[in-house]
Amino acid sequence: MSVLGVLIRKELHGTFTSPIGYTVAAVFLLVLGYTFSLTLFQTRTANLIYIFHQMYVLSILLVPVLTMRSLAEERRNDTLELLLTAPVREIWIVLAKFLANLVLVYGMYAGSLLYAAILGMYGEPDWGPIYSGYLALALHGSLLVAIGLLVSSLTENQVVAAALTLGIALMLWFADAAAYMLPPPFDSIVLNLSLIGHFRPMATGSVFLSDIGYFLTLSILALFLTTRWLRER
Amino acid sequence: MTAEAAVIARGLGKRYGATRALDDVSLDIRRGEVFCLLGPNGSGKTTFLRILAGYLAPSEGSISLSGHDVVRESLAARACLGYVPEAVPIYSHMRVREFLRFMGRLRGLQGPALEDAIARVVERLALQAVLDRPSRALSRGYRQRVAIAQALLHDPEVVILDEPTNGLDPRQIVEARLLIRALAGRHTVIMSSHILGEVEKTADRVAVFLGGRLRGVRETGGPEGLEPWFMSLA
Numbered sequence: 458m459s460v461l462g463v464l465i466r467k468e469l470h471g472t473f474t475s476p477i478g479y480t481v482a483a484v485f486l487l488v489l490g491y492t493f494s495l496t497l498f499q500t501r502t503a504n505l506i507y508i509f510h511q512m513y514v515l516s517i518l519l520v521p522v523l524t525m526r527s528l529a530e531e532r533r534n535d536t537l538e539l540l541l542t543a544p545v546r547e548i549w550i551v552l553a554k555f556l557a558n559l560v561l562v563y564g565m566y567a568g569s570l571l572y573a574a575i576l577g578m579y580g581e582p583d584w585g586p587i588y589s590g591y592l593a594l595a596l597h598g599s600l601l602v603a604i605g606l607l608v609s610s611l612t613e614n615q616v617v618a619a620a621l622t623l624g625i626a627l628m629l630w631f632a633d634a635a636a637y638m639l640p641p642p643f644d645s646i647v648l649n650l651s652l653i654g655h656f657r658p659m660a661t662g663s664v665f666l667s668d669i670g671y672f673l674t675l676s677i678l679a680l681f682l683t684t685r686w687l688r689e690r
Numbered sequence: 691m692t693a694e695a696a697v698i699a700r701g702l703g704k705r706y707g708a709t710r711a712l713d714d715v716s717l718d719i720r721r722g723e724v725f726c727l728l729g730p731n732g733s734g735k736t737t738f739l740r741i742l743a744g745y746l747a748p749s750e751g752s753i754s755l756s757g758h759d760v761v762r763e764s765l766a767a768r769a770c771l772g773y774v775p776e777a778v779p780i781y782s783h784m785r786v787r788e789f790l791r792f793m794g795r796l797r798g799l800q801g802p803a804l805e806d807a808i809a810r811v812v813e814r815l816a817l818q819a820v821l822d823r824p825s826r827a828l829s830r831g832y833r834q835r836v837a838i839a840q841a842l843l844h845d846p847e848v849v850i851l852d853e854p855t856n857g858l859d860p861r862q863i864v865e866a867r868l869l870i871r872a873l874a875g876r877h878t879v880i881m882s883s884h885i886l887g888e889v890e891k892t893a894d895r896v897a898v899f900l901g902g903r904l905r906g907v908r909e910t911g912g913p914e915g916l917e918p919w920f921m922s923l924a
Contacts, residue, residue, distance in 0.1 A: 463795040467781075474783045535779035539840075542743040543796040544769040690746060 461549045468557030477526065478561050481519050486568045488515060493572050504582055508572055509590040509660040513653075516562070516594070516601055517630060521622035523561060524605025525615040527554045528683075532613040547687040551680055554606055555599075562598040566591070586662030593659030596672035597652075601626060603679035610683045626652070696721045696848050696878040697742060701751035704737050704902075711737040714751070715904045717897060721847075724874045726893035726910075727882040728920070734902040735882035736776060739852050742880070743773040756847050769797070772841030772877075776852040778833045782826035786817060786836055789825055793840040811839040815869070831862040838869070842877075849873055851881040855888055867892050890916050898923050 472478045489511060496507045531537035540550055576582045604625055609618040633651035636644045648654065655668040697719035704712040712734045719725045727735040740746040742753060744764050753760045758767035781789055787808070794804045812818060815835040820828060828836065834854065841849055854870065855863045870892050873879050883889050889896050890910050898905045898920060905923040910916060 460796060460798075463792065467792055470788075471781070471783055534782070535775055535777040536781055538740075538743075538745055538775045538777075539773075539779055539793070540796075542745050542768055542771070542773045542775075543793070544765045544798070545796055546765070 460545055461553060464545070464549055464553030465556055468553050469560060472557055472561055475526075478523065481522050482561065482565050482568075485515055485519055485565045489569055489572075493569075505569075505573060505576065505587055505590055506661055508569060509594060512566065512569060512594055513597060513656055513660070516598055517623070517626045520558075520562060520598065520601040521605050521608075521619040521626070524558055524602055524609055524622060525619035526609070527558065527606050528609040528687075529613050529615045529618045532610075533615075541687065541690070548684045550687065551606065551610075551684045555602055555680060558602045558605070559599060562602060563595065566594050566598065583662070586660075589662050589664050590660045592664065593656050593668075596659075596669065596676075597656055600652075600672050600676045600679070603676040603683075607679040607683045607686070610686045695719060697753070697755055697880065699738075699742075699751065699753040702738070702741065702748050702753050703750040704734075704741060704746060705749040710902050712741070712748075713902045715899075716751075717904060717907060719878060719880060720895075721878050722875045723894040724870060724879045724881070724892060726889045726896045727880070727899055728884065728886065728889050728896050728916075729882075729899035730884055733899040735884075735899050736852055737902070738899070739773075739850050739880065739882060743771060743850055744768045745773075769844075770846055771848045771850060772844070772846040773850045774834075774837045774841050774852065774854065776856060776882075778830075778837040780825040780828070780833060780836055782824070784825055785822055786825060786828070787821050789836065790840055790843065794843045797844040799844060807843045807845075811842050814842070815839045830857045831859070834858060834862070834866065842873075846877065848878045848880065851879065853882055853884075855883065855885070863888065886916055886920060900924060 489508065492511050493508055500507070528537065531540065541547070573582070573587055601622070605618070605622045608621045608625065609615075612618050612621075629650060629652040632647050633654050636648035636651070639647055649671070655671040658665060659668055695718040697717075699718075700716050702712060702715040703710065715734070715738060727738060729735050737746065741748050742755060742760060744760055744767060747761060755767045756770040758770065760767045781792070784792065790808045790811070791804065794807055799807050812821060815838060817832070817835060817839060820832050820836070825833075825836070834857075838851070838854070841851075851870070855866050858866060867888070870879055870881065874894070881892070883892075893910050895907060895909050896916060897907045900923065906919070908919060
Protein backbone atom coordinates (compact mmCIF):
# COMPACT_ATOMS: atom_id res chain seq x y z
CA MET A 458 0.00 0.00 0.00
CA SER A 459 1.32 3.48 -0.85
CA VAL A 460 1.99 5.99 1.89
CA LEU A 461 -1.01 8.02 0.68
CA GLY A 462 -3.15 4.89 0.98
CA VAL A 463 -1.84 4.26 4.50
CA LEU A 464 -2.67 7.83 5.50
CA ILE A 465 -6.16 7.74 3.95
CA ARG A 466 -6.89 4.47 5.76
CA LYS A 467 -5.78 5.98 9.05
CA GLU A 468 -7.95 9.07 8.47
CA LEU A 469 -11.00 6.96 7.62
CA HIS A 470 -10.39 4.82 10.68
CA GLY A 471 -10.24 7.98 12.81
CA THR A 472 -13.35 9.40 11.17
CA PHE A 473 -15.45 6.27 11.64
CA THR A 474 -14.36 5.65 15.23
CA SER A 475 -15.30 9.20 16.23
CA PRO A 476 -18.89 10.07 17.17
CA ILE A 477 -18.59 13.43 15.40
CA GLY A 478 -18.94 11.99 11.91
CA TYR A 479 -21.98 9.89 12.78
CA THR A 480 -23.64 12.76 14.65
CA VAL A 481 -23.14 15.24 11.81
CA ALA A 482 -24.33 12.72 9.21
CA ALA A 483 -27.40 11.89 11.31
CA VAL A 484 -28.32 15.55 11.80
CA PHE A 485 -27.76 16.25 8.10
CA LEU A 486 -29.98 13.41 6.91
CA LEU A 487 -32.64 14.01 9.55
CA VAL A 488 -33.04 17.69 8.70
CA LEU A 489 -32.91 16.94 5.00
CA GLY A 490 -35.59 14.23 5.26
CA TYR A 491 -37.82 16.57 7.20
CA THR A 492 -37.46 19.45 4.74
CA PHE A 493 -37.77 17.12 1.70
CA SER A 494 -41.11 15.85 2.98
CA LEU A 495 -42.39 19.36 3.70
CA THR A 496 -41.25 20.71 0.32
CA LEU A 497 -42.70 17.79 -1.62
CA PHE A 498 -46.12 18.02 0.03
CA GLN A 499 -46.27 21.80 -0.33
CA THR A 500 -45.00 22.24 -3.91
CA ARG A 501 -46.01 18.86 -5.37
CA THR A 502 -43.29 19.28 -8.02
CA ALA A 503 -40.85 16.55 -8.98
CA ASN A 504 -37.55 18.37 -8.66
CA LEU A 505 -34.73 18.58 -6.14
CA ILE A 506 -33.81 22.25 -6.54
CA TYR A 507 -35.06 23.10 -3.06
CA ILE A 508 -33.25 20.10 -1.64
CA PHE A 509 -29.99 21.13 -3.29
CA HIS A 510 -30.25 24.56 -1.72
CA GLN A 511 -31.00 23.05 1.66
CA MET A 512 -28.01 20.77 1.29
CA TYR A 513 -25.94 23.80 0.33
CA VAL A 514 -26.91 25.57 3.57
CA LEU A 515 -26.57 22.44 5.74
CA SER A 516 -23.12 21.81 4.30
CA ILE A 517 -21.99 25.31 5.20
CA LEU A 518 -23.22 24.74 8.75
CA LEU A 519 -22.02 21.15 9.26
CA VAL A 520 -18.87 20.58 7.19
CA PRO A 521 -16.83 22.90 9.49
CA VAL A 522 -17.72 20.53 12.34
CA LEU A 523 -16.27 17.62 10.35
CA THR A 524 -13.09 19.36 9.28
CA MET A 525 -12.34 21.21 12.53
CA ARG A 526 -10.45 18.27 14.02
CA SER A 527 -8.42 17.38 10.93
CA LEU A 528 -5.14 19.15 11.62
CA ALA A 529 -6.08 21.04 14.79
CA GLU A 530 -6.44 17.78 16.70
CA GLU A 531 -3.14 16.45 15.34
CA ARG A 532 -1.47 19.65 16.47
CA ARG A 533 -3.12 19.63 19.92
CA ASN A 534 -2.22 15.97 20.54
CA ASP A 535 1.31 16.46 19.16
CA THR A 536 0.74 13.62 16.68
CA LEU A 537 1.46 16.10 13.88
CA GLU A 538 5.06 15.98 15.10
CA LEU A 539 5.08 12.22 14.46
CA LEU A 540 3.66 12.58 10.96
CA LEU A 541 5.91 15.43 9.91
CA THR A 542 9.09 13.72 11.13
CA ALA A 543 8.27 10.50 9.25
CA PRO A 544 9.41 10.27 5.62
CA VAL A 545 6.07 11.59 4.39
CA ARG A 546 5.43 14.52 2.05
CA GLU A 547 3.21 17.23 3.49
CA ILE A 548 0.97 17.08 0.41
CA TRP A 549 0.17 13.43 1.16
CA ILE A 550 -0.93 14.31 4.69
CA VAL A 551 -3.17 17.10 3.35
CA LEU A 552 -4.59 14.99 0.51
CA ALA A 553 -5.33 12.08 2.85
CA LYS A 554 -7.28 14.32 5.20
CA PHE A 555 -9.04 16.01 2.30
CA LEU A 556 -10.10 12.72 0.69
CA ALA A 557 -11.16 11.11 3.98
CA ASN A 558 -13.36 14.11 4.80
CA LEU A 559 -14.78 14.07 1.28
CA VAL A 560 -15.75 10.40 1.68
CA LEU A 561 -17.89 11.32 4.66
CA VAL A 562 -19.38 14.43 3.04
CA TYR A 563 -20.18 12.59 -0.20
CA GLY A 564 -21.59 9.75 1.88
CA MET A 565 -24.02 12.23 3.46
CA TYR A 566 -24.92 13.59 0.02
CA ALA A 567 -25.42 10.03 -1.24
CA GLY A 568 -28.11 9.61 1.40
CA SER A 569 -30.18 12.14 -0.53
CA LEU A 570 -30.13 9.95 -3.65
CA LEU A 571 -33.08 8.23 -2.04
CA TYR A 572 -35.12 11.37 -2.68
CA ALA A 573 -34.13 11.32 -6.36
CA ALA A 574 -35.16 7.67 -6.50
CA ILE A 575 -38.54 8.51 -4.91
CA LEU A 576 -39.11 11.27 -7.47
CA GLY A 577 -38.15 8.85 -10.24
CA MET A 578 -40.64 6.25 -8.99
CA TYR A 579 -43.62 8.52 -8.44
CA GLY A 580 -43.05 11.38 -10.90
CA GLU A 581 -41.26 12.35 -14.08
CA PRO A 582 -38.39 14.55 -13.01
CA ASP A 583 -36.05 16.28 -15.44
CA TRP A 584 -32.83 14.40 -14.72
CA GLY A 585 -30.51 17.04 -16.19
CA PRO A 586 -30.84 19.51 -13.31
CA ILE A 587 -30.55 16.63 -10.85
CA TYR A 588 -27.21 15.53 -12.31
CA SER A 589 -25.91 19.11 -12.44
CA GLY A 590 -27.21 19.70 -8.91
CA TYR A 591 -25.17 16.81 -7.59
CA LEU A 592 -22.16 18.12 -9.50
CA ALA A 593 -22.69 21.49 -7.79
CA LEU A 594 -22.93 19.80 -4.41
CA ALA A 595 -19.79 17.72 -5.02
CA LEU A 596 -17.82 20.85 -5.90
CA HIS A 597 -19.35 22.82 -3.02
CA GLY A 598 -18.47 20.04 -0.56
CA SER A 599 -14.89 19.82 -1.76
CA LEU A 600 -14.42 23.58 -1.45
CA LEU A 601 -15.81 23.60 2.09
CA VAL A 602 -13.58 20.68 3.10
CA ALA A 603 -10.54 22.39 1.58
CA ILE A 604 -11.27 25.63 3.43
CA GLY A 605 -11.89 23.69 6.64
CA LEU A 606 -8.54 21.93 6.30
CA LEU A 607 -6.72 25.20 5.70
CA VAL A 608 -8.26 26.78 8.80
CA SER A 609 -7.68 23.62 10.84
CA SER A 610 -3.98 23.82 9.96
CA LEU A 611 -3.73 27.31 11.47
CA THR A 612 -4.92 26.54 14.98
CA GLU A 613 -4.95 23.75 17.55
CA ASN A 614 -8.34 24.83 18.88
CA GLN A 615 -11.09 22.87 17.14
CA VAL A 616 -13.87 25.30 18.08
CA VAL A 617 -11.88 28.19 16.65
CA ALA A 618 -11.28 26.16 13.49
CA ALA A 619 -15.00 25.41 13.07
CA ALA A 620 -16.04 29.00 13.77
CA LEU A 621 -13.49 30.45 11.34
CA THR A 622 -14.44 28.01 8.58
CA LEU A 623 -18.10 28.84 9.08
CA GLY A 624 -17.26 32.56 9.00
CA ILE A 625 -15.30 32.26 5.75
CA ALA A 626 -18.04 30.17 4.12
CA LEU A 627 -20.72 32.68 5.18
CA MET A 628 -18.66 35.59 3.85
CA LEU A 629 -18.26 33.81 0.51
CA TRP A 630 -21.98 33.05 0.48
CA PHE A 631 -22.91 36.69 0.97
CA ALA A 632 -20.14 38.13 -1.19
CA ASP A 633 -22.64 39.13 -3.87
CA ALA A 634 -24.58 41.25 -1.36
CA ALA A 635 -21.36 43.01 -0.34
CA ALA A 636 -20.43 43.56 -3.99
CA TYR A 637 -23.40 45.89 -4.54
CA MET A 638 -21.98 48.31 -2.00
CA LEU A 639 -18.54 48.51 -3.63
CA PRO A 640 -17.35 50.77 -6.46
CA PRO A 641 -16.02 49.34 -9.75
CA PRO A 642 -13.86 47.32 -10.31
CA PHE A 643 -14.05 45.89 -6.78
CA ASP A 644 -17.73 45.09 -7.13
CA SER A 645 -17.15 42.63 -9.98
CA ILE A 646 -14.15 41.08 -8.21
CA VAL A 647 -16.13 40.46 -5.03
CA LEU A 648 -19.19 39.39 -7.03
CA ASN A 649 -17.10 36.69 -8.70
CA LEU A 650 -16.18 35.32 -5.29
CA SER A 651 -19.82 34.66 -4.45
CA LEU A 652 -20.41 31.06 -3.44
CA ILE A 653 -24.13 31.10 -4.14
CA GLY A 654 -23.54 32.93 -7.42
CA HIS A 655 -21.58 29.95 -8.72
CA PHE A 656 -23.71 27.28 -7.04
CA ARG A 657 -27.18 28.42 -8.09
CA PRO A 658 -26.80 28.04 -11.90
CA MET A 659 -25.55 24.45 -11.57
CA ALA A 660 -28.19 23.58 -8.98
CA THR A 661 -30.88 24.71 -11.43
CA GLY A 662 -29.46 22.89 -14.44
CA SER A 663 -27.06 25.38 -16.09
CA VAL A 664 -23.48 24.15 -16.11
CA PHE A 665 -20.84 26.77 -16.90
CA LEU A 666 -17.11 26.09 -16.95
CA SER A 667 -16.57 29.35 -15.05
CA ASP A 668 -18.58 27.98 -12.12
CA ILE A 669 -16.72 24.67 -12.12
CA GLY A 670 -13.44 26.60 -12.41
CA TYR A 671 -14.38 28.74 -9.40
CA PHE A 672 -14.87 25.74 -7.11
CA LEU A 673 -11.84 23.86 -8.41
CA THR A 674 -9.55 26.90 -8.27
CA LEU A 675 -10.48 27.84 -4.72
CA SER A 676 -10.29 24.20 -3.54
CA ILE A 677 -6.82 23.72 -5.04
CA LEU A 678 -5.69 27.10 -3.66
CA ALA A 679 -6.84 26.15 -0.15
CA LEU A 680 -5.09 22.75 -0.35
CA PHE A 681 -1.93 24.41 -1.69
CA LEU A 682 -1.93 26.94 1.15
CA THR A 683 -2.49 24.18 3.72
CA THR A 684 0.50 22.27 2.36
CA ARG A 685 2.63 25.42 2.31
CA TRP A 686 1.64 26.18 5.87
CA LEU A 687 2.67 22.71 7.03
CA ARG A 688 5.93 23.00 5.11
CA GLU A 689 6.76 26.44 6.52
CA ARG A 690 6.40 25.35 10.13
CA MET B 691 35.84 13.31 13.21
CA THR B 692 33.51 14.69 10.51
CA ALA B 693 33.79 11.49 8.45
CA GLU B 694 32.41 9.54 11.41
CA ALA B 695 29.75 12.08 12.32
CA ALA B 696 26.09 11.07 12.22
CA VAL B 697 25.02 14.68 12.69
CA ILE B 698 26.83 17.83 11.60
CA ALA B 699 25.43 21.24 12.54
CA ARG B 700 27.02 24.50 11.38
CA GLY B 701 25.92 27.95 12.50
CA LEU B 702 22.42 26.64 13.23
CA GLY B 703 19.88 29.21 14.40
CA LYS B 704 16.16 29.56 14.90
CA ARG B 705 14.29 32.81 15.37
CA TYR B 706 10.66 33.39 16.33
CA GLY B 707 10.21 37.07 15.47
CA ALA B 708 12.69 38.92 17.65
CA THR B 709 13.29 35.92 19.93
CA ARG B 710 16.31 33.72 19.24
CA ALA B 711 15.46 30.18 20.34
CA LEU B 712 18.73 28.84 18.94
CA ASP B 713 21.81 30.85 18.12
CA ASP B 714 24.85 29.85 16.04
CA VAL B 715 25.09 26.22 17.13
CA SER B 716 27.87 24.16 15.55
CA LEU B 717 28.57 20.60 16.65
CA ASP B 718 29.31 17.08 15.43
CA ILE B 719 27.69 13.97 16.88
CA ARG B 720 29.60 10.72 16.35
CA ARG B 721 28.05 7.55 15.01
CA GLY B 722 27.02 5.06 17.67
CA GLU B 723 27.36 7.32 20.69
CA VAL B 724 24.77 8.44 23.22
CA PHE B 725 24.84 12.23 22.97
CA CYS B 726 22.87 14.31 25.43
CA LEU B 727 21.73 17.91 25.24
CA LEU B 728 21.71 19.27 28.77
CA GLY B 729 20.15 22.52 29.88
CA PRO B 730 17.22 24.11 31.69
CA ASN B 731 13.76 24.44 30.14
CA GLY B 732 13.78 26.97 27.32
CA SER B 733 17.50 26.59 26.63
CA GLY B 734 17.03 25.47 23.00
CA LYS B 735 17.36 21.68 23.39
CA THR B 736 13.95 20.80 21.98
CA THR B 737 14.31 23.37 19.20
CA PHE B 738 17.60 21.75 18.16
CA LEU B 739 16.06 18.27 18.21
CA ARG B 740 12.99 19.42 16.27
CA ILE B 741 15.18 20.97 13.58
CA LEU B 742 17.24 17.78 13.42
CA ALA B 743 14.05 15.71 13.12
CA GLY B 744 12.80 17.91 10.28
CA TYR B 745 9.83 19.23 12.23
CA LEU B 746 11.11 22.82 12.33
CA ALA B 747 12.99 24.64 9.62
CA PRO B 748 16.15 26.46 10.74
CA SER B 749 16.30 30.24 10.28
CA GLU B 750 20.01 30.07 9.50
CA GLY B 751 22.88 27.64 9.22
CA SER B 752 22.83 24.02 8.10
CA ILE B 753 22.42 20.59 9.64
CA SER B 754 22.89 17.15 8.12
CA LEU B 755 21.90 13.72 9.35
CA SER B 756 23.61 10.58 8.04
CA GLY B 757 25.04 12.67 5.21
CA HIS B 758 21.65 14.12 4.16
CA ASP B 759 20.93 17.82 4.49
CA VAL B 760 17.88 17.98 6.76
CA VAL B 761 16.30 20.83 4.76
CA ARG B 762 17.26 20.06 1.15
CA GLU B 763 17.04 16.24 1.43
CA SER B 764 14.34 16.18 4.05
CA LEU B 765 12.69 12.86 3.13
CA ALA B 766 16.02 11.01 2.93
CA ALA B 767 17.12 12.47 6.27
CA ARG B 768 13.79 11.61 7.93
CA ALA B 769 14.06 8.03 6.65
CA CYS B 770 17.28 7.64 8.68
CA LEU B 771 15.82 8.64 12.03
CA GLY B 772 13.42 7.54 14.70
CA TYR B 773 11.98 10.33 16.80
CA VAL B 774 10.24 10.35 20.17
CA PRO B 775 8.87 13.82 21.01
CA GLU B 776 8.70 14.95 24.62
CA ALA B 777 4.89 14.63 24.67
CA VAL B 778 5.10 10.95 23.55
CA PRO B 779 2.17 11.33 21.16
CA ILE B 780 0.20 8.22 20.22
CA TYR B 781 -3.11 8.04 18.31
CA SER B 782 -5.63 7.39 21.04
CA HIS B 783 -8.17 5.73 18.72
CA MET B 784 -5.68 3.00 17.81
CA ARG B 785 -4.62 -0.09 19.67
CA VAL B 786 -0.89 -0.45 20.24
CA ARG B 787 -0.52 -3.03 17.45
CA GLU B 788 -2.46 -0.81 15.02
CA PHE B 789 -0.32 2.17 15.95
CA LEU B 790 2.91 0.25 15.36
CA ARG B 791 1.59 -1.06 12.03
CA PHE B 792 0.63 2.45 10.97
CA MET B 793 4.01 3.94 11.87
CA GLY B 794 5.84 1.02 10.22
CA ARG B 795 3.86 1.43 6.99
CA LEU B 796 4.62 5.15 6.96
CA ARG B 797 8.27 4.14 6.90
CA GLY B 798 7.81 1.78 4.00
CA LEU B 799 7.60 -1.52 5.90
CA GLN B 800 5.04 -4.00 4.61
CA GLY B 801 3.94 -7.61 4.92
CA PRO B 802 6.23 -10.05 6.75
CA ALA B 803 8.97 -7.41 7.13
CA LEU B 804 6.53 -5.20 9.03
CA GLU B 805 5.28 -8.01 11.26
CA ASP B 806 8.88 -9.09 11.97
CA ALA B 807 9.82 -5.52 12.87
CA ILE B 808 6.82 -5.24 15.21
CA ALA B 809 7.69 -8.57 16.88
CA ARG B 810 11.29 -7.38 17.34
CA VAL B 811 10.42 -4.06 19.00
CA VAL B 812 7.62 -5.60 21.07
CA GLU B 813 10.08 -8.08 22.52
CA ARG B 814 12.78 -5.47 23.04
CA LEU B 815 10.44 -3.04 24.79
CA ALA B 816 8.45 -5.77 26.61
CA LEU B 817 5.12 -4.67 25.14
CA GLN B 818 3.46 -8.09 24.86
CA ALA B 819 1.00 -7.34 27.67
CA VAL B 820 -0.38 -4.18 26.06
CA LEU B 821 -0.15 -5.01 22.37
CA ASP B 822 -3.93 -5.25 21.88
CA ARG B 823 -4.81 -2.60 24.41
CA PRO B 824 -6.21 0.81 23.30
CA SER B 825 -3.46 3.43 23.35
CA ARG B 826 -5.54 5.80 25.45
CA ALA B 827 -5.54 3.24 28.29
CA LEU B 828 -1.75 3.07 28.60
CA SER B 829 0.22 4.28 31.61
CA ARG B 830 2.90 6.93 31.10
CA GLY B 831 5.63 4.28 31.25
CA TYR B 832 4.01 2.13 28.59
CA ARG B 833 3.29 5.18 26.40
CA GLN B 834 6.98 5.99 26.54
CA ARG B 835 7.89 2.43 25.58
CA VAL B 836 5.39 2.35 22.70
CA ALA B 837 6.72 5.68 21.44
CA ILE B 838 10.28 4.34 21.51
CA ALA B 839 9.10 1.14 19.82
CA GLN B 840 7.67 3.07 16.85
CA ALA B 841 10.95 4.96 16.56
CA LEU B 842 12.92 1.68 16.31
CA LEU B 843 10.65 -0.16 13.86
CA HIS B 844 12.72 0.64 10.77
CA ASP B 845 16.04 0.16 12.57
CA PRO B 846 17.10 3.80 12.03
CA GLU B 847 20.68 4.99 12.20
CA VAL B 848 19.77 7.89 14.50
CA VAL B 849 17.30 7.79 17.38
CA ILE B 850 16.17 11.10 18.89
CA LEU B 851 14.63 11.08 22.37
CA ASP B 852 13.36 14.37 23.76
CA GLU B 853 13.36 14.21 27.56
CA PRO B 854 12.86 10.42 27.61
CA THR B 855 12.66 10.12 31.40
CA ASN B 856 10.08 12.87 31.95
CA GLY B 857 7.16 11.67 34.04
CA LEU B 858 8.61 8.22 34.67
CA ASP B 859 8.88 6.65 38.13
CA PRO B 860 12.35 5.68 39.48
CA ARG B 861 12.13 2.09 38.26
CA GLN B 862 11.05 3.21 34.78
CA ILE B 863 13.89 5.72 34.70
CA VAL B 864 16.41 2.96 35.35
CA GLU B 865 14.78 0.81 32.63
CA ALA B 866 14.85 3.71 30.18
CA ARG B 867 18.53 4.28 30.93
CA LEU B 868 19.38 0.63 30.35
CA LEU B 869 17.44 0.67 27.09
CA ILE B 870 19.20 3.78 25.84
CA ARG B 871 22.59 2.28 26.69
CA ALA B 872 21.60 -0.91 24.85
CA LEU B 873 20.72 1.12 21.75
CA ALA B 874 24.19 2.71 21.61
CA GLY B 875 26.60 1.28 19.10
CA ARG B 876 23.98 0.03 16.63
CA HIS B 877 22.20 3.40 16.75
CA THR B 878 23.33 6.93 17.40
CA VAL B 879 21.17 8.13 20.28
CA ILE B 880 20.57 11.86 20.71
CA MET B 881 18.59 12.77 23.78
CA SER B 882 17.82 15.81 25.88
CA SER B 883 17.52 16.16 29.60
CA HIS B 884 17.67 18.74 32.34
CA ILE B 885 18.72 16.24 35.02
CA LEU B 886 22.48 16.29 35.50
CA GLY B 887 22.74 12.96 37.32
CA GLU B 888 20.73 11.12 34.69
CA VAL B 889 22.87 12.51 31.88
CA GLU B 890 26.05 11.42 33.64
CA LYS B 891 24.81 7.82 33.89
CA THR B 892 23.42 7.57 30.36
CA ALA B 893 25.42 9.63 27.87
CA ASP B 894 28.87 9.24 26.32
CA ARG B 895 29.11 12.95 25.60
CA VAL B 896 27.13 15.94 26.71
CA ALA B 897 26.47 19.39 25.26
CA VAL B 898 25.31 22.21 27.50
CA PHE B 899 22.69 24.59 26.07
CA LEU B 900 21.88 27.87 27.80
CA GLY B 901 19.75 30.67 26.39
CA GLY B 902 19.70 29.07 22.95
CA ARG B 903 23.51 28.89 22.71
CA LEU B 904 25.82 25.91 22.86
CA ARG B 905 28.12 26.59 25.80
CA GLY B 906 30.33 23.50 25.70
CA VAL B 907 30.72 19.82 24.80
CA ARG B 908 32.62 17.17 26.73
CA GLU B 909 32.84 13.47 27.52
CA THR B 910 30.99 12.19 30.56
CA GLY B 911 32.83 10.28 33.28
CA GLY B 912 35.98 11.42 35.01
CA PRO B 913 36.54 11.63 38.74
CA GLU B 914 35.08 15.12 39.26
CA GLY B 915 31.81 14.48 37.36
CA LEU B 916 29.85 16.98 35.29
CA GLU B 917 28.64 19.29 38.03
CA PRO B 918 31.68 21.59 38.42
CA TRP B 919 31.99 21.89 34.65
CA PHE B 920 28.27 22.63 34.23
CA MET B 921 28.34 25.24 37.02
CA SER B 922 31.37 26.93 35.46
CA LEU B 923 29.42 27.30 32.19
CA ALA B 924 26.19 28.39 33.83
